[in-house]
Amino acid sequence: MIDELPAGLVDAVRERLASTPGDLTPHRVAEALRDTGRPVGDATVLAVHEALRRDVVGAGPLEPLLGLPGVTDVVVNGSGEVYLDRGDGLERSPVTFPDEAAVRRLAQRLAAIGGRRLDDAAPFVDLRLADGTRFHAVLAPIARPGTVISLRVPRRGGFTLDELVAARTLGEPLARLLERIVGARLAFLVSGGTGTGKTTLLAALLQRVPPGERLVVVEDSSELRPDHPHVVGLEARPPNAEGAGAIGLRTLVRQALRMRPDRLVVGEVRGGEVVELLAALNTGHEGGCGTLHANSAVDVPARVEALALAAGLGREAAHSQLASAVDVVVHLARRRDGTRRVAELAVPVRDDAGLVSMQVAVSVGPTLRLDEGPGLERLLDRLGEGER
Known part of the structure; x- marks a missing residue:
């Protein structure tokens, strides 16, 4: 019925109602319709009332x-x-x-x-x-x-890892591997493009953190809501109308380190906070994690380097910090049909010049089959499951 209202009717009623104070009620809508000389049938009154209510309630x-x-x-x-x-x-x-x-x-x-x-x-x-x-x-x-x-x-309550398996975001063997990564307190980044499901996967993985551990989550805009009994969130604040009062992620990461976190989580690393995160992961804060925009796992070192350089950390120092701070990168991709999938796991490797590249440990095929990569042995070593 709302879509069938005559053009301009709702605007005319809105202007009438705005000229006199009062709550938005069907009775006031009917009076405004009479004042405009329009029909005042029950269906019309209710349709106009609903159209106006939508303008002031919810989305x-x-x-x-x-x-x-x-x-x-x-x-x-x-x-x-x-x-x-x-x-x-x-x-x-x-x-x-x-x-x-x-x-x-x-x-x-x-x-x-x-x-x-x-x-x-x-x-x-x-x-x-x-x-x-x-x-x-x-x-x-x-x-x-x-x-x-x-x-x-x-999503209310977020997805569990098993639900992501059911949705074919990843397969059962990869889910169990990711559980071992979380259980071993390895530091990891979830990378991918916009809308690939990075936050969704990270929240699901954080649900597998033991309940006795304290998660301190730092975000620009609060999105991570893992189903975990001990989560503390810190959210950045933009400047007010006068341009004052801003609180950025770098400040919040430093504050988070003073809050006894068992796991430091940065919801989205996209600026200078990468310096504080890498420093934290290099100073005894095991199991830290976050998300990062990147086109592939191979591109993660270049992305971290760019963010760190903008924050004043030199190239060599950025690569050195990355190599010792991050144990594994979990990369997601959006397929051409719109579905989201975990595409690969990769581990950082330093060359003779000290620069980091990513070595694929596991890649995921179209049927979710896992293919071993050259970095698998390194990943198993970090899990304590290498050759014995």
Whole structure:
């Protein structure tokens, strides 16, 4: 019924209601309809009331999509295109907005709920909503074809490792190998591109940490919610409207080290915090972990080097720290059909010049079959399972 309302009707009622204070009720909607000379049938009143309620509650017309089983992402490309991802790639939804103003209003309202400003002076925002949903928006005309909204939906309770096996993100033998990596307190990075499931896999692995250990999780925007009895989270804070009050990940990593962590976890390493993380993993903080954007496991040393150089750590020092800090990299990839898979495990190896390269220990075939790589023996040695 909402989609069948005459053009401009909802806007006309909205303007009438805005001119006088009061709660949004069907009775007030009916009065506003009479004032505009429009029909006041029960169906029309309820449809207009629902359309307006969506404007002020939750994620508006996106709310039904966010509640669909298995949805991980909902993205809005202007008023006419809304897509969702249920784990098999993006699919277009039937939901649309009446105009650009409606998308902009929703984006600004969600930003305000998160305590942030979104207008022409500050045309983009990235924050976490109260229910854990990650919200990002860029206003038009910076974005085309209109205001762009991206919502990343956290799975309630997260996935277990066994559920990821059932979803064919990885096979049973690889799951058991990853369990041994966690149990042996090896330091590891989960690498991959955007949307490959890095955070999902990391959360599942953290569930396998013994319950007596304390996890201190540092994130730019809180997404990691492992099902573990002892988790403490630290979340970065952006500057306020005056440009003050920012608290970055580097500061939070240093604070986390003073909180007696059994496992230090950096949800997403994408800046200078890589220096503090590597230093921590080199000073007795075993079992630390995090995620890192990279196109392949082989690219991880170059990615770490670039981040460390930007933070003031020289190339040689960055490679030296990486070689002794990280035991294994778990790399995920998104296939052409949209499915996410663990693609390979790799271990760092230093050459004669002291630079690190990654040596594949295990690669995963299309049927989830494991193929041994040249680095497997190194990985087994670190697990204490090498040749005896």
